[in-house]
Amino acid sequence: MTDRKYRVLVAKPGLDGHDRGAKVVAAALRDAGFEVIYTGLHQTPEQIVSTAVQEDVDVVALSILSGAHMTLFPKVLDLLEEEGLDDVLVTGGGIIPEDDIEKLEQRGVGKLFGPGTDTSEAVDYIRTWCEEHRGDGAGRE
Amino acid sequence: MSTVEQEAEPEAAADEAEGAPEREALEEEVRRKRRELAELERELEEWDEEYDDVPKRDANFTSVSGREVQPLHTPLDLEEADFDYREDLGFPGEYPFTRGPYRSMYRTKLWTMRQFSGFATAEETNERYKYLLDQGQTGLSVAFDFPTLMGYDSDSGRAEGEVGKVGVAISSLADMETLFDGIPLDEVSVSMTINGPAMMLYCFLLAAAEKQGVPHEEVRGTIQNDVLKEFMAQHAWIFPPEPALKIVADTFEWSSRNAPKFHPISISGYHIREAGATAAQELAYTLKNGFTYVEKGLERGLDVDDFAPRLSFFWDVHNDFFEEIAKFRAARRIWARHMREEYGAEDPRSLRLRTHAQTAGVTLTAQQPHNNIVRVAYQAMAAVLGGTQSLHTNAMDETLALPTEETARIALRTQQILAHETGVPNSIDPLAGSYYVESLTDELEQEAEEIFEEIDQIGGVVEGIRSGYFQQQIADSSRRHQQEVESGERTIVGVNDFQVEEDTSIDILKIGEDAGRTQERRLAELRERRDDARVREALDRLREAAEEDENLMPPTLEAVRAYATLGELRQTLEDVYGRFQEPVGF
Numbered sequence: 001m002t003d004r005k006y007r008v009l010v011a012k013p014g015l016d017g018h019d020r021g022a023k024v025v026a027a028a029l030r031d032a033g034f035e036v037i038y039t040g041l042h043q044t045p046e047q048i049v050s051t052a053v054q055e056d057v058d059v060v061a062l063s064i065l066s067g068a069h070m071t072l073f074p075k076v077l078d079l080l081e082e083e084g085l086d087d088v089l090v091t092g093g094g095i096i097p098e099d100d101i102e103k104l105e106q107r108g109v110g111k112l113f114g115p116g117t118d119t120s121e122a123v124d125y126i127r128t129w130c131e132e133h134r135g136d137g138a139g140r141e
Numbered sequence: 142m143s144t145v146e147q148e149a150e151p152e153a154a155a156d157e158a159e160g161a162p163e164r165e166a167l168e169e170e171v172r173r174k175r176r177e178l179a180e181l182e183r184e185l186e187e188w189d190e191e192y193d194d195v196p197k198r199d200a201n202f203t204s205v206s207g208r209e210v211q212p213l214h215t216p217l218d219l220e221e222a223d224f225d226y227r228e229d230l231g232f233p234g235e236y237p238f239t240r241g242p243y244r245s246m247y248r249t250k251l252w253t254m255r256q257f258s259g260f261a262t263a264e265e266t267n268e269r270y271k272y273l274l275d276q277g278q279t280g281l282s283v284a285f286d287f288p289t290l291m292g293y294d295s296d297s298g299r300a301e302g303e304v305g306k307v308g309v310a311i312s313s314l315a316d317m318e319t320l321f322d323g324i325p326l327d328e329v330s331v332s333m334t335i336n337g338p339a340m341m342l343y344c345f346l347l348a349a350a351e352k353q354g355v356p357h358e359e360v361r362g363t364i365q366n367d368v369l370k371e372f373m374a375q376h377a378w379i380f381p382p383e384p385a386l387k388i389v390a391d392t393f394e395w396s397s398r399n400a401p402k403f404h405p406i407s408i409s410g411y412h413i414r415e416a417g418a419t420a421a422q423e424l425a426y427t428l429k430n431g432f433t434y435v436e437k438g439l440e441r442g443l444d445v446d447d448f449a450p451r452l453s454f455f456w457d458v459h460n461d462f463f464e465e466i467a468k469f470r471a472a473r474r475i476w477a478r479h480m481r482e483e484y485g486a487e488d489p490r491s492l493r494l495r496t497h498a499q500t501a502g503v504t505l506t507a508q509q510p511h512n513n514i515v516r517v518a519y520q521a522m523a524a525v526l527g528g529t530q531s532l533h534t535n536a537m538d539e540t541l542a543l544p545t546e547e548t549a550r551i552a553l554r555t556q557q558i559l560a561h562e563t564g565v566p567n568s569i570d571p572l573a574g575s576y577y578v579e580s581l582t583d584e585l586e587q588e589a590e591e592i593f594e595e596i597d598q599i600g601g602v603v604e605g606i607r608s609g610y611f612q613q614q615i616a617d618s619s620r621r622h623q624q625e626v627e628s629g630e631r632t633i634v635g636v637n638d639f640q641v642e643e644d645t646s647i648d649i650l651k652i653g654e655d656a657g658r659t660q661e662r663r664l665a666e667l668r669e670r671r672d673d674a675r676v677r678e679a680l681d682r683l684r685e686a687a688e689e690d691e692n693l694m695p696p697t698l699e700a701v702r703a704y705a706t707l708g709e710l711r712q713t714l715e716d717v718y719g720r721f722q723e724p725v726g727f
Contacts, residue, residue: 010727015287015303017376020416020503023616023727024623030727040725041376042291044299066287067542067652071302095541097649115507115540116636118627 016066028119049079062092205461206419214576237477240570242493247566253531259284259309261656263319266309284308290377292338294708295660305656317345331362337379339366363404369430375412384718395694414457417619425592449491467581469527498529505540509635513537542649609724
């Protein structure tokens with residue numbers, strides 16, 4: 001476990017076909033030394049959680065530009081909890097209005113990033129979270 | 142220059158004795174022109190030297206696509222490119238259509254102001270359409286929600302949380318009837334952004350027209366129906382490429398015989414560009430997709446001039462003003478040349494590329510959203526200088542949500558100001574002959590030809606999609622752009638420079654879950670009301686037609702008339718054709 005890289009699942013839930021942002025963030029995380037698993041498009045919350053379990057990830061990062069975030073984020077959280085993965089960070093980005101961000105954060109979702117965010121900001125956030133929650137030797141470059 | 146040289150060729154003179162004085166005059170003319178150019182070249186060198194000594198701003202002098210832009214263009218650039226007015230430009234409405242598809246362009250008819258719109262249910266969108274038509278909009282353009290785009294009914298498990306969010310939910314003919322209630326389908330042309338299930342929605346529209354008493358041959362409009370770019374960039378696919386292309390060819394064949402005023406495809410660069418492609422990639426991938434559809438039509442045994450006149454295009458209008466104008470012009474020239482020389486088209490209507498355009502959604506910023514009005518206005522002007530036939534201008538809040546009534550109106554007014562106040566539409570292709578614009582047009586054409594060759598080398602468009610070639614190229618370009626922005630090499634006003642501290646957020650339109658509940662109730666009522674036996678029979682007939690490789694338009698239309706739902710039509714065909722599996726990568 002000591003030389004294991006932090007593992008991040010970048011996922012596209014729902015029917016949303018916009019993957020430009022997800023791919024850019026996935027590449028930035030990989031370049032920053034993370035182990036990145038990208039699901040591809042049109043994933044159900046069940047598929048995403050099943051991948052999260054199989055891949056034993058530390059972080060699930062959802063990209064949603066379809067307006068379905070109030071349905072999809074809570075669903076992924078619930079399913080992760082059912083699988084006993086309530087210590088996994090669920091974060092993400094897309095087109096999500098401010099007041100929805102507040103509601104989702106109260107629900108247990110981590111930081112959410114909007115349009116125009118530097119990838120370094122998201123990368124730094126995920127790295128800091130991992131260092132704080134995944135402790136010692138796990139996954140630094 | 143090339144024309145002058147040809148005329149000066151010695152063997153060109155048939156009658157040596159009689160032509161001699163004339164030829165002498167010509168040769169003198171050529172010598173004079175060469176002297177002038179040589180002189181110009183010397184002067185340019187001097188200018189260059191002095192220019193080099195002048196300090197320059199610390200700025201990025203490349204185009205949005207990363208193209209190096211020279212500080213100055215002169216007649217020497219045209220000379221180097223063997224520029225020939227007749228061969229490279231011609232007159233508007235004439236081969237190779239560089240200057241425009243029509244002879245009189247905006248002096249006869251302004252471009253169609255066609256705002257893409259749709260949200261929640263058919264009723265609410267119908268109201269918005271009537272409002273837009275009332276405000277002087279001249280055509281409709283339907284935005285569907287994700288379940289509809291993917292061929293799912295609003296009450297499918299896969300539609301949860303998505304109904305009516307990014308567009309209007311249409312699950313059956315009944316919804317389509319409501320959508321166009323009180324809007325005559327023989328007068329208002331309707332463009333529908335629909336691809337994977339395009340044939341189904343086309344049949345919904347045709348059947349809704351029947352209900353209004355409008356015959357198929359009078360229905361005007363467009364379905365996007367460009368499945369190839371779905372695989373490359375937009376991703377609202379259903380079936381694998383081969384059956385998807387078969388269905389596209391079915392719509393060509395059926396339309397050429399039954400709906401002559403309808404455009405069965407809008408070959409789209411928009412989504413390819415929005416996903417991250419450069420201008421040259423957008424141009425080349427889109428045109429190559431167009432040629433692929435032409436080949437499918439020919440394989441079907443159709444005469445090229447029977448269906449090519451109904452093919453239409455759709456470009457993105459990005460930030461780089463001149464590069465975008467050149468892209469529109471290059472596209473027309475490339476299409477005309479290939480259609481005539483490679484595919485043997487003779488009808489001028491097969492050769493002239495007509496296009497819709499939309500300002501680039503990807504250039505809008507969430508920061509200081511009012512600035513987006515200005516971006517959109519410049520982009521709209523580029524589209525009109527490029528000679529577009531119709532245009533959507535984005536609303537300033539579209540990076541945050543669907544537009545409100547107010548922001549949608551400003552977007553439309555942006556076009557009306559351009560049309561009626563700026564004078565831009567008065568002269569046809571006014572930038573023709575500009576040393577810069579002609580050089581760019583030429584460069585883009587050459588780059589597109591190089592990309593065509595590359596695509597041929599990897600086995601064509603379908604093979605490139607299967608292997609993920611296009612997807613990777615686009616992702617690479619997108620990443621390069623992102624890195625330029627993050628390093629500060631490329632300035633985005635309000636994002637990485639000129640930021641402000643104060644809150645510049647605005648009120649936005651929010652779509653709740655009501656649309657989903659309404660749709661669920663409506664679908665339940667529909668399933669109750671309709672003749673199930675007739676639906677089942679029609680779906681069986683559709684399955685059989687797919688298995689027998691018949692044209693699927695007639696059986697789909699029949700099933701639609703029986704109120705078969707979108708999801709049922711999708712499932713029936715998916716059982717025969719299977720589903721596309723994306724090559725995943727980043």
